[in-house]
Amino acid sequence: MGDDGVPKYLRSNVIVEPLVDRFYAWLHTVAPVQASMNLAFLQLPLLESYLQSPQVHIAASNNPDLRGGYFIDIPEDRADEVAELTASIKRDRAGMLQFAAAVAVAEELVRHNATGFDLTPLYPKLPTALNGLVELAYDTSNQPSLHFLEPIVYHSLAFDSRRQSFQLSLDDGVERPFILSTPRLPGPDVLDLDLPLTHAGLGELTASRIRPVSPTRLREALELTDAQAVWLDRLLTDRPALSPDRHIESGGRIRYYGHACLVLQSAEATIVTDPFISTDNRRGDRFTLDDLPDHIDLVLITHGHQDHIVLETLLQLRGRVDKVVVPRSSRGNLPDPNIALYLRHLGLPAVEVDDFDEIPFPGGKVTATPFLGEHSDLDIRAKSTYWVDIAGKKVFVGADSSGIDPVLYRYIRGHLGRADMAFLGMECDGAPLTWLYGGLLTKPVSKKMSSSRKLSGSNAAQAGDIVVELGAGEAYVYAMGEESWQGHVMATTYNEDTYQLKQIDEFLSWCKERDITAEHLFNKRQWRW
Structure with missing residues (x-):
């Protein structure tokens, strides 16, 4: 690594991919109710399907007619890593999986028992994973529904910031795998940081696009090991690439x-x-x-x-x-x-x-x-x-x-x-x-x-x-x-x-x-x- 004390800028082509349990992070995989449902009923079955027939997933991922389908684009020789990810989700996200199962049970309960009469007797029948987190209600046509108390759910087992991490890489113009289907595994061309997406170090890194920072400071802020710190030479540059016409003075x-x-x-x-x-x-x-x-x-x-x-x-x-x-x-x-x-x-x-x-x-x-x-x-x-x-x-x-x-x-x-x-x-x-x-x-x-x-x-x-x-x-x-x-x-x-x-x-x-x-x-x- 070069002189760690000289302030540097983040390179133009640095990608920050936000992850949750190695899947791409977006609204439906982070917001706790939807994340639990997608993890239990989409992502986990997808991983299990891949493990049963990796060749089918790889072939489908390479078929232009199936672009955007739910197939995992990971080589078969890395199936053991997919198996490890699957096992870790079942072990470490048991609370989320239990929550998702409870939602399915509760919606079935409501469909069959909310017939326009008082809903109070249904509350004791709700799965315990939902206690304190939902309300039952009718609309004016007597159609029942389950409503989630979202601010509280963020403080339940359905939300865990330890799921979060991010990968840093350099954009080489090669299309990345489809975000809704393929988890991001470690590799030589990415820097994996097992830090929450709110981590202050990530903010310091991205801010260095416009304000230089010393590699020493970034290494400390991102809690990098010696091996990870080598990546800073790839991520940083001496000069900003900011466009001179990025601001206007009139009109x-x-x-x-x-x-x-x-x-x-x-x-x-x-x-x-x-x-x-x-x-x-x-x-x-x-x-x-x-x-x-x-x-x-x-x-x-x-x-x-x-x-x-x-x-x-x-x-x-x-x-x-x-x-x-x-x-x-x-x-x-x-x-x-x-x-x-x-x-x-x-x-x-x-x-x-x-x-x-x-x-x-x-x-x-x-x-x-x-x-x-x-x-x-x-x-x-x-x-x-x-x-x-x-x-x-x-x-x-x-x-x-x-x-x-x-x-x-x-x-x-x-x-x-x-x-x-x-x-x-x-x-x-x-x-x-x-x-x-x-x-x-x-x-x-x-x-x-x-x-x-x-x-x-x-x-x-x-x-x-x-x-x-x-x-x-x-x-x-x-x-x-x-x-x-x-x-x-x-x-x-x-x-x-x-x-x-x-x-x-x-x-x-x-x-x-x-x-x-x-x-x-x-x-x-x-x-x-």
């Missing part, structure tokens, strides 16, 4: 960083939406972490799907962000975890908003606006679009919201005026219900039912209705996982005949006929005024 600017990530700037403030940002700055075909301003006023999270609240990016921004704005959940509904609680337990400054709540920032404000659909018709409230007033522009950030009821956008325009620019998602043939929510379903659904309830945004007609109702003069469609650095999260494959792309082309033609400036975004784009 306004929007930069598209890929997928649903926008960076909206004025001379006074910076707003970032759904940050999912590449760490590979070698190609010049994208904006990366190097292009971000040093300080970010607000991060706006539209919803809890793994491609919109990307923890590996958020952890790199911790300490640089004033507030992470998230939509308020329905409080205790199984498929609708509280995003603010989740982020706060990871050391991020989250604040919740309801529809039409306003968050001011220097020289402007953000207004939360409603989000329709895209969640397989589940009762999920933690989703929001946003209206950003910045540097004289009114910008609608639509994410994956659907135009299934265009009158909604008429109300938005009535409340906030006419939009100058609208950014929309058009993944109009999304994955089925069970692809993302299967681990939470304690009552099986048929394949036909699952396929009818997709994670779909707007099609061409619905996107057109949104633009008309908002009065937008410009409309931009996000890329749908098409950017090369997003495969490990998105696992999408398109060709010229793909329905989604045809719908985007139809929408762009519709806009052209009406003199509406429109574009299908890809990789990078900039607007300046």
Whole structure:
């Protein structure tokens, strides 16, 4: 290692992969209720399936037609390590597994015994693992449900920060295995740190992107062994790679960083939406972490799907962000975890908003606006679009919201005026219900039912209705996982005949006929005024 006393910067292409029990950490694998369910009913059975037939999983992982499927992409000669991981989960996460089993029992109890009469007699029949953590309730149609007291569940056996760790590596442009299926094993090309994601050392490491720190200090902060400390030469560099034009001195600017990530700037403030940002700055075909301003006023999270609240990016921004704005959940509904609680337990400054709540920032404000659909018709409230007033522009950030009821956008325009620019998602043939929510379903659904309830945004007609109702003069469609650095999260494959792309082309033609400036975004784009 070089001179440990000379301050250095974190290299541009350092990846921080957050892990829980070696699986990629995201909302449904960290928030305790959903994490317990996914561990018991998805991840553990997946590991056991691999151990029964590693060759089947490896073959499926290499089949382009099965991209994004639940197959473990780990060579057969490492099956013993998968077996060790499986055994450790069964041994060390017994509390979580017991909690998940209790949820399944309780939901069955409620389905068969809550018939519109007094629910009090059911409480003594609940599994002991749920005592003090749930409430039973009816809606006004006498449909019963189980509600979780989420803040308390974070203090139960269902949540254990000792599950957490992170891997550091260098982005070489090679696609990583799919995050929902393949656990991350140790290897020569990664540095494993068995530390919680809130560990102060991780904050010091990521802060060194913009403020140099001595390797000696980092070694101490990260509690590195002698063998691990050798990695610092690979992670650090003498010079920062920060882009000289990352700030602006006047007017306004929007930069598209890929997928649903926008960076909206004025001379006074910076707003970032759904940050999912590449760490590979070698190609010049994208904006990366190097292009971000040093300080970010607000991060706006539209919803809890793994491609919109990307923890590996958020952890790199911790300490640089004033507030992470998230939509308020329905409080205790199984498929609708509280995003603010989740982020706060990871050391991020989250604040919740309801529809039409306003968050001011220097020289402007953000207004939360409603989000329709895209969640397989589940009762999920933690989703929001946003209206950003910045540097004289009114910008609608639509994410994956659907135009299934265009009158909604008429109300938005009535409340906030006419939009100058609208950014929309058009993944109009999304994955089925069970692809993302299967681990939470304690009552099986048929394949036909699952396929009818997709994670779909707007099609061409619905996107057109949104633009008309908002009065937008410009409309931009996000890329749908098409950017090369997003495969490990998105696992999408398109060709010229793909329905989604045809719908985007139809929408762009519709806009052209009406003199509406429109574009299908890809990789990078900039607007300046």
